[in-house]
Each structure stands twice: as C-alpha cells, then as structure tokens.
Amino acid sequence: xxxxxxxxxxxxxxxxxxxxxxxxxxxxxxxxxxxxxxxxxxxxxxxxxxxxxxxxxxxxxxxxxxxxxxxxxxxxxxxxxxxxxxxxxxxxxxxxxxxxxxxxxxxxxxxxxxxxxxxxxxxxxxxxxxxxxxxxxxxxxxxxxxxxxxxxxxxxxxxxxxxxxxxxxxxxxxxxxxxxxxxxxxxxxxxxxxxxxxxxxxxxxxxxxxxxxxxxxxxxxxxxxxxxxxxxxxxxxxxxxxxxxxxxxxxxxxxxxxxxxxxxxxxxxxxxxxxxxxxxxxxxxxxxxxxxxxxxxxxxxxxxxxxxxxxxxxxxxxxxxxxxxxxxxxxxxxxxxxxxxxxxxxxxxxxxxxxxxxxxxxxxxxxxxxxxxxxxxxxxxxxxxxxxxxxxxxxxxxxxxxxxxxxxxxxxxxxxxxxxxxxxxxxxxxxxxxxxxxxxxxxxxxxxxxxxxxxxxxxxxxxxxxxxxxxxxxxxxxxxxxxxxxxxxxxxxxxxxxxxxxxxxxx
Amino acid sequence: xxxxxxxxxxxxxxxxxxxxxxxxxxxxxxxxxxxxxxxxxxxxxxxxxxxxxxxxxxxxxxxxxxxxxxxxxxxxxxxxxxxxxxxxxxxxxxxxxxxxxxxxxxxxxxxxxxxxxxxxxxxxxxxxxxxxxxxxxxxxxxxxxxxxxxxxxxxxxxxxxxxxxxxxxxxxxxxxxxxxxxxxxxxxxxxxxxxxxxxxxxxxxxxxxxxxxxxxxxxxxxx
Numbered sequence: 199x200x201x202x203x204x205x206x207x208x209x210x211x212x213x214x215x216x217x218x219x220x221x222x223x224x225x226x227x228x229x230x231x232x233x234x235x236x237x238x239x240x241x242x243x244x245x246x247x248x249x250x251x252x253x254x255x256x257x258x259x260x261x262x263x264x265x266x267x268x269x270x271x272x273x274x275x276x277x278x279x280x281x282x283x284x285x286x287x288x289x290x291x292x293x294x295x296x297x298x299x300x301x302x303x304x305x306x307x308x309x310x311x312x313x314x315x316x317x318x319x320x321x322x323x324x325x326x327x328x329x330x331x332x333x334x335x336x337x338x339x340x341x342x343x344x345x346x347x348x349x350x351x352x353x354x355x356x357x358x359x360x361x362x363x364x365x366x367x368x369x370x371x372x373x374x375x376x377x378x379x380x381x382x383x384x385x386x387x388x389x390x391x392x393x394x395x396x397x398x399x400x401x402x403x404x405x406x407x408x409x410x411x412x413x414x415x416x417x418x419x420x421x422x423x424x425x426x427x428x429x430x431x432x433x434x435x436x437x438x439x440x441x442x443x444x445x446x447x448x449x450x451x452x453x454x455x456x457x458x459x460x461x462x463x464x465x466x467x468x469x470x471x472x473x474x475x476x477x478x479x480x481x482x483x484x485x486x487x488x489x490x491x492x493x494x495x496x497x498x499x500x501x502x503x504x505x506x507x508x509x510x511x512x513x514x515x516x517x518x519x520x521x522x523x524x525x526x527x528x529x530x531x532x533x534x535x536x537x538x539x540x541x542x543x544x545x546x547x548x549x550x551x552x553x554x555x556x557x558x559x560x561x562x563x564x565x566x567x568x569x570x571x572x573x574x575x576x577x578x579x580x581x582x583x584x585x586x587x588x589x590x591x592x593x594x595x596x597x598x599x600x601x602x603x604x605x606x607x608x609x610x611x612x613x614x615x616x617x618x619x620x621x622x623x624x625x626x627x628x629x630x631x632x633x634x635x636x637x638x639x640x641x642x643x644x645x646x647x648x649x650x651x652x653x654x655x656x657x658x659x660x661x662x663x664x665x666x667x668x669x670x671x672x673x674x675x676x677x678x679x680x681x682x683x684x685x686x687x688x689x690x691x692x693x694x695x696x697x698x699x700x701x702x703x704x705x
Numbered sequence: 706x707x708x709x710x711x712x713x714x715x716x717x718x719x720x721x722x723x724x725x726x727x728x729x730x731x732x733x734x735x736x737x738x739x740x741x742x743x744x745x746x747x748x749x750x751x752x753x754x755x756x757x758x759x760x761x762x763x764x765x766x767x768x769x770x771x772x773x774x775x776x777x778x779x780x781x782x783x784x785x786x787x788x789x790x791x792x793x794x795x796x797x798x799x800x801x802x803x804x805x806x807x808x809x810x811x812x813x814x815x816x817x818x819x820x821x822x823x824x825x826x827x828x829x830x831x832x833x834x835x836x837x838x839x840x841x842x843x844x845x846x847x848x849x850x851x852x853x854x855x856x857x858x859x860x861x862x863x864x865x866x867x868x869x870x871x872x873x874x875x876x877x878x879x880x881x882x883x884x885x886x887x888x889x890x891x892x893x894x895x896x897x898x899x900x901x902x903x904x905x906x907x908x909x910x911x912x913x914x915x916x917x918x919x920x921x922x923x924x925x926x927x928x
C-alpha cells in the first residue's frame with residue numbers, strides 16, 4: 199500500500215486506519231486552503247482494499263494521499279460523509295464500483311449503477327479483491343410528504359439536445375420544494391478500461407471522460423503521466439497547451455452565456471452567441487486541426503506545433519472575436535429585462551457551496567476563491583494565472599458574470615501567449631512504462647472547474663487504478679439545493695447556469 | 706478523417722499497431738497488401754496517417770463522410786466493383802424531417818449536433834427541425850455508445866415513433882461503441898439495436914458531416 203513518492207514530490211502519503219480516516223480527513227480539511235480532491239478505493243497487491251482520500255492544499259498546490267487498508271476480506275468502513283459532506287457522492291461511487299459499504303452514510307444508495315439495469319454486486323473495479331462484494335441497495339427516491347405536494351419526473355431523455363439524466367422534482371404548486379438528481383445513464387465503464395489499456399492508448403480514453411472537455415481531460419492525463427515519469431514538457435508545449443485549455447473555456451463560456459439568454463426567451467443569445475462560439479472553435483481548428491481539440495495534448499507536449507502563418511491567423515481571429523464579445527456580452531449582462539430574471543434566481547449560499555466543495559464558475563459565484571490555475575502546475579500555471587473571477591451572490595446572474603469575466607481573462611491569456619510563444623520543441627519523447635507503486639495526480643482548472651486525473655500503478659508499473667474526478671461530481675448537489683424554493687419554470691435557466699457534465703459524472 | 710489511397714502499401718503494419726480501436730486490417734494478396742480502414746471504428750486520431758511511410762493512409766479533409774450502409778464505411782485500396790447505391794429513405798422525408806436526438810455519452814457530438822442548428826450551419830434551411838418528443842419525430846438521431854443504462858430509454862423512444870422512421874447514428878461511438886467497444890457496460894453503439902439509415906463517422910463528426918448524414922437519411926444525395 200505504501201506508494202513510492204519521490205522526495206520533493208508535491209504529493210505525500212499518510213497511512214491511517216479505516217476507523218480513523220474520517221477524523222484524519224476532517225482535521226486536515228479544517229486548515230485554511232485545504233479541500234477534498236477525491237475519495238475512492240483501490241485493490242492492493244495482497245487482495246485487500248484500500249480506501250484513499252486525496253487532500254489538496256490550494257495555497258501551495260500540493261497534497262496528501264491519505265490511505266487506509268481494510269482488513270483481509272472486509273468490505274465496509276465508517277462513512278465520513280457526516281463529517282465531510284463533500285464526500286457523499288464519492289462514497290456512493292466507491293461503494294458500487296468496489297462493493298464497499300460506507301456504514302452510516304446518511305443517503306446510502308447507488309450513484310450510477312442502478313438496479314435492475316446493473317446487478318447489485320457487479321463491483322466492476324474490485325477484480326482481485328478479497329471477500330465478497332457487498333451488494334448495493336436498490337435506489338429509492340426521497341419522498342416529500344405533505345398536502346399538495348406533487349412529483350414531476352423528468353428524463354432521462356429531455357426535450358432538448360442534452361445529455362440524459364433523471365430529475366425528480368417534488369413541488370408545491372409551481373414551487374420546487376426538493377429536487378433529486380439521479381444520473382448514471384451514460385456509464386460506459388471508463389475507469390476499468392483505463393486500467394486495462396496499454397499506456398500509449400490511455401490518453402484517448404482519458405479524453406472521452408467528457409468529450410466536451412477534451413483539452414482539459416487530456417491535460418490532466420498528461421500532467422499525471424509526466425509527474426510519474428519526472429518529465430517536464432518544453433516551454434512552447436506548455437504555452438500551446440494553455441492556449442488549448444483557454445480556447446475550450448472561451449468557447450464553452452460564450453456558448454453558455456448565449457444559452458442562458460435563450461432560456462429566458464431573449465433571442466439575442468441563441469442568435470449572436472453561437473457564431474461567436476464558432477469563431478472560438480475556429481481558433482481551436484487552426485491550433486489543433488480539430489474543432490473539439492481532440493488528440494492534441496499528449497504526455498510530453500502537444501501532437502503538432504504551430505507555424506507563424508497559423509499563429510497570425512489565430513491572432514487575427516481572436517481580435518475579431520474580442521470585438522464581437524465586447525459588443526454582445528453587454529447586451530445580455532446590462533439589460534434590465536435579463537437582469538430581472540437572473541437576479542436572485544437559483545441562489546446557493548457560500549456556506550453550502552463550501553461544504554459541498556464546489557468548484558469552477560459555480561463555486562466562484564458563491565464566494566469561493568478556488569481556481570486550480572492559481573495553485574496547481576499545468577500549462578503555464580500557476581505563474582500566469584488570472585485573478586479569479588469571484589462573486590458572492592450565488593445566483594444565476596453571478597454564475598453568468600463569472601463566465602463573462604473569464605471570457606475576458608481567457609482572451610487576454612491566449613493573446614499574450616500567441617504574441618510571445620517560447621521557442622523550443624513542442625514535444626519530448628516519454629518512456630513507455632510507468633514506475634512501480636507510483637502515483638500521478640493531474641489537477642487542472644477545466645472550464646467547469648477542478649478536474650482531477652489520479653493514476654496509481656502496481657508493483658509492475660501497470661496502472662492499477664485510474665480515477666477521474668470530474669468537476670461536476672462536486673457541483674451536482676449544488677444545483678439540486680440551489681433550485682429549492684424556485685419556480686419549476688426557472689429550472690432550465692438554473693440548470694444552464696451550472697451547465698454540468700453528465701457523462702463526466704457517469705464515466 | 707483518414708482515408709486509404711492507391712499508393713502501394715509495403716505491409717509494415719505500423720498503422721494497425723498504433724490504432725486505438727483496431728480499425729485497420731491488412732491482408733496479403735500475393736505481392737500486394739490490401740489495406741482496409743473501418744471508419745465505423747476510427748476515431749480520427751490520425752496516428753495511422755503519421756506513421757504510414759508510403760502515404761497509403763492519408764488524411765481526407767472532405768466532410769462528406771456519411772454513408773447509408775455500414776459496410777460502406779470500410780475503405781480499402783482494393784479495386785472493388787462499385788456496389789449498387791444503398792436504398793434511400795425515400796419520398797416521405799425528402800423535403801422535411803423532424804428529428805428527435807438521443808444522447809448516450811458523447812457530449813462533444815451533442816454540441817456539434819446543436820451547432821447544425823445555428824446561423825452558420827443552418828440545418829433548418831433544409832427543412833430539418835429538432836423536436837421535443839418522439840411522437841413528433843420522423844427520425845431518431847443517436848450520439849454516444851449506448852451503454853446498458855441507455856438501451857431501454859432509447860428503445861422506448863424508438864418504439865414511440867410512428868412509422869416510417871429513420872435512425873441516424875452520429876459519431877463513431879454511436880456506430881460501434883468506438884473506444885468503449887467490448888467492455889462490461891456493453892457500450893457497443895446503436896447499430897445492433899435498431900436498423901440504422903445513415904452512419905456519420907468521427908469522434909465527434911463535423912457539423913457539415915452530420916448534415917451530410919441527415920441529407921442521406923432524407924433520401925437526398927448530400928452534394
């Protein structure tokens with residue numbers, strides 16, 4: 199279970215017991231700047247299961263892997279959710295993937311692998327573990343009791359062109375009293391596939407975690423692999439990767455602002471914003487050869503360099519886009535008719551956002567200060583990180599404003615890098631084998647927020663566990679809480695203001 | 706996407722070795738090597754193009770990549786007798802199409818489907834509109850690899866549609882499951898679940914390619 203982490207590594211390991219785990223994690227998280235990055239399990243060489251929490255220090259960009267081996271054949275441990283609310287979905291996910299029960303979890307049920315589609319003891323990641331997987335209980339929705347309460351089931355297939363998920367509203371008239379979100383429809387078995395694939399192919403799968411975040415996922419994967427191999431990408435590669443990451447942010451934020459306006463019936467959004475998003479995707483096409491930046495960021499650098507002609511094209515395109523952004527964003531954010539609908543809608547308090555460990559624009563709109571670009575090394579960061587866009591109101595408008603601010607800062611970052619690209623190779627060769635008993639952790643500020651790829655190898659250097667923590671895993675609960683007390687008719691605009699990933703959650 | 710050219714292949718098999726989805730097959734035919742590339746499995750990563758020393762596999766930038774038959778996605782350097790044209794969806798769909806999209810795990814393909822409706826790609830110009838209910842729909846457009854948990858919702862959506870109806874598989878993962886194929890989640894695409902009228906390869910396909918696939922489904926030539 200003891201990992202071979204090089205001295206001077208940003209990540210260290212502490213070993214504890216399953217009984218002491220919750221308290222260890224809680225006391226660490228009390229320190230300012232610490233957060234729960236992820237909580238999952240892995241199978242050790244001796245067949246035992248180990249519970250592992252990744253604790254991150256956002257002040258120094260470092261972290262601690264807190265490991266607790268379970269006794270031989272034991273498949274349960276005391277839940278930490280009551281002490282650390284951010285762990286509640288993570289414990290459920292680890293439960294069904296490893297047949298591992300978090301005893302005392304306040305809402306113990308499956309997260310993705312619901313019966314009868316999946317057999318209760320499937321436990322797809324526990325292969326080789328000792329003991330019998332504990333089957334998951336069937337899923338039961340929370341019932342709201344009281345006169346006049348009615349339920350509205352929505353999904354998995356929605357009216358629009360959206361990913362599938364099930365929303366169960368309990369309403370009093372038009373007012374939402376409770377929303378329960380049940381996902382898992384797109385479970386594709388990705389984490390198991392990642393532990394089976396040859397190292398040369400893991401990047402393709404890593405990007406597929408959520409294909410709308412291809413650059414973010416590829417970068418998190420590359421950072422984790424490079425960390426394990428002790429490789430530093432050349433400066434030009436770091437700059438080009440950052441451009442790719444920021445183009446992804448720019449395109450998606452522009453799209454989201456337009457869609458937000460569309461959801462309240464203001465047609466400037468769906469009319470003017472998609473072509474602007476297209477202009478951002480054209481930058482991606484020029485840089486990577488692909489609108490969605492697939493297959494571009496690779497361990498060791500980027501798949502293709504850029505010449506001066508294409509660089510000039512990008513600068514020209516970016517300047518034209520910036521002119522449009524400055525003209526069109528105020529049409530939405532300085533418009534009394536729009537403000538009237540967005541202000542106060544879907545409010546999420548700073549205290550709850552902190553409890554759930556919310557990330558990205560949704561976290562920063564509820565008073566959070568955390569932007570992984572300011573803390574964790576990826577691309578040119580943290581050196582070139584922008585000042586985090588931050589609002590405290592926690593409503594739809596705040597989430598829109600964070601995006602508008604980040605559109606500006608992303609444009610500034612891309613422009614500065616294009617104007618002054620470092621001269622070096624764009625890629626270095628990397629070894630084809632990972633070191634044994636090692637861990638690599640890529641923490642990236644993707645457009646939805648903190649994205650983590652966490653790789654652990656076995657004693658032969660093969661990947662034993664490849665864990666992905668999509669930003670949305672932290673944020674879905676925030677959406678469910680934010681809509682309470684709002685009109686059911688405002689759900690679409692609330693939902694879009696979070697715009698979370700379903701497939702990144704379902705894996 | 707990668708395509709197979711007439712340039713003679715030396716049979717080095719580098720391309721088949723680097724392909725993450727086993728989309729490339731080589732067969733020795735006397736002195737020549739037959740290369741076939743199945744775009745129904747190809748994710749367009751271009752590793753084969755980069756490793757091919759002879760240019761037998763090269764990038765084809767055309768966005769007219771959709772086909773009406775699954776077997777037409779398999780490109781080869783063998784001179785083959787042209788197959789008769791695949792039957793089209795025929796008259797009822799030629800001038801307008803109501804499409805119900807079902808997403809099952811490829812969010813980028815969903816974004817590209819949405820992009821077909823914007824002012825630049827403007828699929829509405831062709832009489833195509835996306836609708837909220839399978840009851841209004843002529844066509845089921847599927848993205849993503851259809852894992853176990855999406856099978857029932859997808860089939861129920863299909864069953865709710867009046868006949869005649871079409872199915873368009875958008876993206877490599879929708880056609881065969883792509884990178885996910887063969888796992889415990891049984892995410893092997895839509896091809897074996899319902900009859901597919903047109904296939905749009907790519908991971909994700911370009912909006913023009915998606916429109917090409919829709920036109921083929923409608924029984925038009927797609928340019």
